[in-house]
Amino acid sequence: MLRYLPFLLILALTIYAFIDCLNTPEEEVKSLPKAVWVLIILLFSIVGPAVWLLAGKKRTAAGGGGFGGGGRARRTQWVAPDDNPEFLRSLRKDEEKDKDDQG
Numbered sequence: 001m002l003r004y005l006p007f008l009l010i011l012a013l014t015i016y017a018f019i020d021c022l023n024t025p026e027e028e029v030k031s032l033p034k035a036v037w038v039l040i041i042l043l044f045s046i047v048g049p050a051v052w053l054l055a056g057k058k059r060t061a062a063g064g065g066g067f068g069g070g071g072r073a074r075r076t077q078w079v080a081p082d083d084n085p086e087f088l089r090s091l092r093k094d095e096e097k098d099k100d101d102q103g
Contacts, residue, residue, distance in 0.1 A: 010045055017041045017049030021056065028058045 021029075021037050029037060037056055041048040081087045 013049045014041060014045060017052045017056075021052055024057050030055065030057055032056075 018038065018041050021034065021041055024034070026034055032040075037052055041052050044051075
């Protein structure tokens with residue numbers, strides 16, 4: 001089983017880079033068109049995915065940078081409803097509206 005591990009890691013790296021390339025908006029792709037990057041990733045098994053991850057798309061430090069998936073700038077962070085001031089404000093408005101309708 002251990003002898004298959006390098007092949008599985010290369011396959012996983014290629015699949016990850018391929019999906020990451022397909023999901024990246026065209027304006028965030030650097031140097032080459034997205035179609036060329038896809039071909040490079042698929043044709044050059046180790047080098048292609050590594051080059052894509054290192055130099056293929058714009059990565060920002062604000063989202064964590066590097067391989068952590070910080071490639072999309074200004075991603076809004078999800079807030080739980082009980083911590084969201086807008087949601088709590090809408091609940092208060094609904095309660096006031098219900099009181100006005102009943103009384």
